[in-house]
Amino acid sequence: MCNLCVGGDLFLPCPAENSRSEKKERLPHPFRYTTKRKDRSYLRKSKGDPTQHLSSSAFLDEIRSYLRNASRADCCVSVRGEARSCNCLQLLANRPNIVDSVALALQMHFDLDESNKKCQLVTEKRYAGRLTKESNLGKSPKPFQLPMYVRQFTGEEDDDFHEDVREAMEYGICLSAWMTLYNIGRKSLKKIKSIVSGSQSMVHGNTGKRNVDEGREEAYQNIIDVLRGLEENESTPFAVRTVRDANGRSSLHDTND
Secondary structure (H helix, E strand, O other): OOOOOOOOOOOOHHHHHHHHHHOOOOOOOOOEEEEEEOOOOOOEOOOOOOEEEEEEHHHHHHEEEEEHHHHHHOOEEOOOEEEOOOOHHHHHOOOOHHHHHHHHHHHHHOOOHHHHHHHHHHHHHHHHHHHHHHHOOOOOOOOEOOOOOOOOOOOOOHHHHEEEEHHHHOOOOOOHHHHHHHEEEOOHHHHHHHHHHHHOOOOOOOOOOOOOOOOHHHHHHHHHHHHHHHHHHOOOOOOEEEEEOOOHHHHHHOOOO
């Protein structure tokens, strides 16, 4: 019996001790056992289950469903199964606009090659570390931001849409929630931390590859084609800049520049 129990029954387990020893499991993540194919579809292979072929839209729907389920959890869960006192993903509950934006960002992250995935995670972890060190975030820091990708603005969005986006951009999440979203395990986190600390260097994605036998003019034209494709498919009518102040709060600034 601990010092929190006053007049407790010696033959019954201590509730405080039970709460500390209780282990929780993270929800099965859509990223598990999944790989992307060259035709932009997805393949999932796991022991004991039949192989699944998923289209891009079906995979995105799975991520949305995962986020909705995670938002209904009663608390954040660490990679070791420890229950945290916060519930960072509750913001996603009944917010389809935010769920859609986060799901798109997670799918775009998954579509990256392994080198760029690691680079993105290292960048976010390094920034969160600096924010925690330089800012006054309290004893329970939430220096990570929700991964978000907003589709091209059509001008038909209502006020609720813009309010949801702004609130999500200013919202901070803890390390456990960040790891839950990206399906980061212990080994991956250890590698990320070692790169951030400088004890391990980042390996470039082109390491060990031969130079492509491509002329200067052809390479230049390929770059132009890629930029034009981004302009046609990914550009927005106006630029949106994310500004984050010293306290970790973000805001959107629209500009015509």
